[in-house]
Amino acid sequence: MSGAGAILARGACDGQDRLLTADEPLAGLQLRCGGDMPGTIAVPELLDLVRSVRRTGRSAARAVNAQDGSDAISSWVEVAPEGEGTAIQVRSWQATPLVSEDGAAAGQRRAAIDRHLAELSAWLDDGQRVIVVTSQAPELAALTAAMEQGAGRCWTEFLPPAEVTHQQPLHWRLLDGAPVIVAGSPRDWRVSLIPQIRPGFEPSGFELLLLSDQAASPAAAPPASAPHPPAPRRALVGQDLAPVLKQPIARIVANAETIRTRLAGPLPDAYADYAGEIASAGKLLLDLLDDMADLEVVEADSFSTTPDFIDLAEVARQAAGILGVRAREKGIVLQAPEAGETVPALAEFRRVLQVLLNLVGNAIRYSPAGSQIVISVERDGERARATVGDQGPGLAPDQQARVFEKFERLGRSGDGGSGLGLYISRRLARAMNGDLTVESEAGQGARFILEVPVDPEG
Known part of the structure; x- marks a missing residue:
């Protein structure tokens, strides 16, 4: 195994994944993260990498992230088998001051809220091209089908930004949070782009979330004069009702998380715990709605897959x-x-x-x-x-x-x-x-x- 750049620090681990020796700055990080020397590796991502190499007997390298006091540490680490243990080489080390712990938590909370509220989600490659898309919203069925059939094309071909006229695709930071047009929908929509980043590299891909701050309208009833065909067998909660129920429940979860994390202001521990229980119960309801919607789909006589x-x-x-x-x-x-x-x-x-x-x-x-x-x-x-x-x-x-x-x-x-x-x-x-x-x-x-x-x- 070889990598670019000078070796900044070396370390050695035994067969129980204990860090026996290490150069600075790795040694200092081990101690400040609560570990000992020698002692079990205290940096979770580094421990995961070392365990994988020891278990498979194959060298590996990846970005390792950690928090060192008020700094976020990003490093590139190579690990190779050595005897019964492993050898560590650190080739890059970047310390970035955190704005605040609350700020970092707020960013994670916003991403979690967006995932709960999203009515369509997609995985994109590093060029913002669609890999896979999923949605349970009937209003977005045509869009979902188009994106599935157009896998490999840029997502903005299906969701054109409402206020952007420049050549696509733009840099992802300019598109994150941008309003987009969903053909045939009367609602206002926006996208959230969550990058998959390794320190020192451009994003290797993105999670795209499509959100609307307006509630979906219930499906229009047929005119009174229209003939009534035989009613098909339907589940209690299915494709039509699930999205309507999910949005208010997701907002309950989002508000409960805001209370639990005290982002809205100081709160006694007991009330923060109550809010956490509300959020957990809401998440279970969202999972149940997803299952019930899927149940209706797979039990339908017309259900088939697209190989x-x-x-x-x-x-x-x-x-x-x-x-x-x-x-x-x-x-x-x-x-x-x-x-x-x-x-x-x-x-x-x-x-x-x-x-x-x-x-x-x-x-x-x-x-x-x-x-x-x-x-x-x-x-x-x-x-x-x-x-x-x-x-x-x-x-x-x-x-x-x-x-x-x-x-x-x-x-x-x-x-x-x-x-x-x-x-x-x-x-x-x-x-x-x-x-x-x-x-x-x-x-x-x-x-x-x-x-x-x-x-x-x-």
Whole structure:
């Protein structure tokens, strides 16, 4: 492993990921973050990198971020196996004063609020080109379909900025928060662009969120004189009602988070805790609405998927990237397929991503802190397979037979689950001419296996 730039500091770790020796400024950061010398690495992102290298036996390098008092530290770190442990090389080190801790928290809070309020979200590459888009809003169905079909084109071709006439695309900072035009919608819309940044580099991609500060209008009723066709079977909460319910609930969550974080002013701890409970309950309701809307879709007689040529390994890496922060917060190591690993498949990208996000999210929810979740991919004849394996409590044989049933939670309570995720995921897998199965033993973890057809030309 080699990298550009002089080596600013070196360090050495043993087989238990303890930092044995280190040069400045790495040594000082270790101590100021609450660690010892020797002692377990106290910088979470560096510890994650070292553990990955020790576990795989392969060198790796990435940006490592940390907070050192009032400074935000951005560094480029290379780690290589060395004996039973690892060797660390630091090639860049940048300390940037934080405006204030409250300011940083406010930025994170605003991003979280935007995610709750967004009626459409998309992942963009570094050129602001659409990779994948998702929306449950009926008003945005045509826009969502157009963006899906136009993957690889700049998002401004579908959402032209309302007040920009210059050549596109503009720099993302000029477009963040800009009003945009949604064809056929009477509402005012704006976009939020959240960059995926490594220190010292331009953004490697963006999360695009489409928001409106105006409530959606209920679907117009047919004229009284119009004939009434037979009413189709409908779910209690579905595609039409879910977006209408989500917006006020999302605003409740946003206001509760504002109170909890004391951004609106000082507040006794007890009231801040109450606000946190309100926000948590609201988030559970939003998740339930999403599940109910998906349930209506997959149970419709007309439901089908749109197969495309995808790389199952790349979808798995994206799922791991999206849920990586949640795993780290719980102290769980999330291992995705290695860069360069590829398994061509024939399936709908966003539905495969939806299934993998559900499987990985469940694994994080039910796995103990300090454990490991592995996403692996392989080709087996005419099937492409993605497996999510965890070190959780596992499933007994009778539980494996019931876990894919609708509203089945296996007796769990208080975990926020609806009992619909695995049912919906299996329906999606089978709609793509695949399947979703489980292998497990009680106390030995579980392995959920998604199979879809291989790309015959891959």
